[in-house]
Amino acid sequence: MHVASRGSAKVAAIAGTDPDLIAHQLDGNDATAVAKLAADLAPIDSLIVTLSGGEGAGMLAAMPGTAGLGALNAAVEALVRPLAVELAPRRVNAVSPGLVDTPWWNGMPEQDRIAWFASAAAGLPVGHVSIADEIAEAVALLATNPSATGTILTIDGGARLVQL
Ligand SMILES: NC(=O)c1ccc[n+]([C@@H]2O[C@H](COP(=O)([O-])OP(=O)(O)OC[C@H]3O[C@@H](n4cnc5c(N)ncnc54)[C@H](OP(=O)(O)O)[C@@H]3O)[C@@H](O)[C@H]2O)c1
Structure with a gap:
């Protein structure tokens, strides 16, 4: 399972908590970065968007x-x-x-x-x-x-x- 956050501290805090959880630093406003991560992770089974x-x-x-x-x-x-x-x-x-x-x-x-x-x-x-x-x-x-x-x-x- 992959999760994304803008904050490096949150990403660092998640690292190592669960071997099945991988955190990425990402700003949802950066369409290029979002597209790159999506391509890197493809195929994606479920996409859950909660940002605001x-x-x-x-x-x-x-x-x-x-x-x-x-x-x-x-x-x-x-x-x-x-x-x-x-x-x-x-x-x-x-x-x-x-x-x-x-x-x-x-x-x-x-x-x-x-x-x-x-x-x-x-x-x-x-x-x-x-x-x-x-x-x-x-x-x-x-x-x-x-x-x-x-x-x-x-x-x-x-x-x-x-x-x-
Ligand atoms: N809490 C409520 O009472 C409530 C009620 C109804 C609906 N909602 C909705 O439920 C959703 C989740 O809210 P929540 O209560 O979990 O709020 P939250 O604890 O503030 O989480 C929202 C997350 O959105 C992320 N985010 C904001 N802008 C971003 C961006 N440009 N790129 C990437 N991530 C971004 C932030 O992550 P980082 O700072 O780590 O990047 C933040 O952790 C939101 O859409 C909210 O509007 C909440």
Whole structure:
């Protein structure tokens, strides 16, 4: 399994943790470098794209200040179904998370983040903020199920059902 990050410290930290895990330093904005790595690794069984920055995202979807993030997410979702047909027999799926406790939120002051997560956990039907492993389980399901394609799997703790 190969993973990529822009940060040399992250790449160095991964090295040696698992003989089956190989880390590459890569900026997703560098199309030439992305194409070269893809060619070097071909054939690729499953490609999982999770990159984005949290800066400037505002508080959360469906709240003031999140128009850009909402438009971006809608664009990604709109790609899934046509790409699943255009790229067949390759399968194309997406996972749509709600609120996940990751470094994505590091731009928010710590005390504000703790208060926001506690408030959100109290309002979410599942009673907790998601962790990355819960999202990874959904990614693994879509990556390994041969009949899953053109699917957008919402794993949001019920966030879409309530007003947080
Ligand atoms: N956390 C949430 O609540 C939440 C909710 C809904 C959706 N999402 C989405 O879920 C995805 C994963 O987010 P996360 O929560 O795991 O955030 P994260 O912990 O901040 O991870 C995002 C990763 O994106 C990588 N990245 C950013 N720009 C990059 C670039 N130009 N090239 C390569 N890598 C780049 C960064 O890796 P390096 O710094 O190592 O390069 C960073 O580790 C994102 O698309 C995010 O928008 C998150």
